Amino acid sequence: MDIQIDELKDMKVVPMDLLMLADPSEEMIQEYLPRSMGFAAREADKLVGVLLMMRTRPKTMEIMNISVLETHQNKGIGRQLIGRAVEKARQEKARVLEIYTGNPGTIQMLLYQKCGFRIVGVDLDYCRIHYNEKLMDNGIECRDMIRMKMDL
Template sequence: MPLLIQQVPPTQAPIDLLLLADPSEEKIRSYLHQSGCFVASLGAMVIGACLVRPLGPTSHEIMSIAVHPEHQKSGTGTLLLKWVIDFYRRSGAQQLEVGTGSFGYQLAFYQRQGFRVTGIERNFFIDNYNKPIIEDGIRLYDMLRLVLQLTKTECGPE
């Protein structure tokens, strides 16, 4: 069965799945209705989701991307991210931004697609979440900000 990736209305966002990427339902709901919502499905089962909110006319931020645990490490997340990148590139966006933990597989996930670290938000996960967020047995404190330029730049690949 082929993977289908498509944009859906925010009202159809799979909140339970998105909670894998952002453990605060309150935070997800705060940016959900201003975001583009994309899902990856196998038949009738949604196995991946991504929310992207506009920052301005040519810049957007990936707020959350998640893949169902049974389908992680299958390439679904990479296909979904590439689809979203292509969607925004075709729409005329100039850059995509994302914030992620300062270590772990998520950082490498974005860097493999060309995102580059542009800053750090110290104590982000302490200041913005009521409960500690633990990744690979280590508590997250700081958020790294990454940017992917969607238009050709002097430093980017040809």
């Protein structure tokens, strides 16, 4: 599998259904998409993964969305996208990079820790408060948000 990762120049090329693998709220995606920078993973010309990030506070950036097509998961693309995001955050002179995941996201938490993120907190009931419908994943309700960060 020959994967090419490039900085995204035009956010309009990113399909909503790809972004919705990571975030079920189109409304929230529409809010951060235009303010984000990010990377696209392509196999030949096909978009197979995407990462969006943005500056949230002084010296702080957050990965807002990371999504890899199901057919291409667990092949190292997510890890490469995060590597590029870390590089980019350093270039942007950020001191901290953050990422959030829901409480059922065991694979995500494993991947993020392998990439150097640490768990720094839990926003209890974040998902119940911010999403209209009940979110289920891995057979349990996605109720809380696990906050993770990396010092750069």
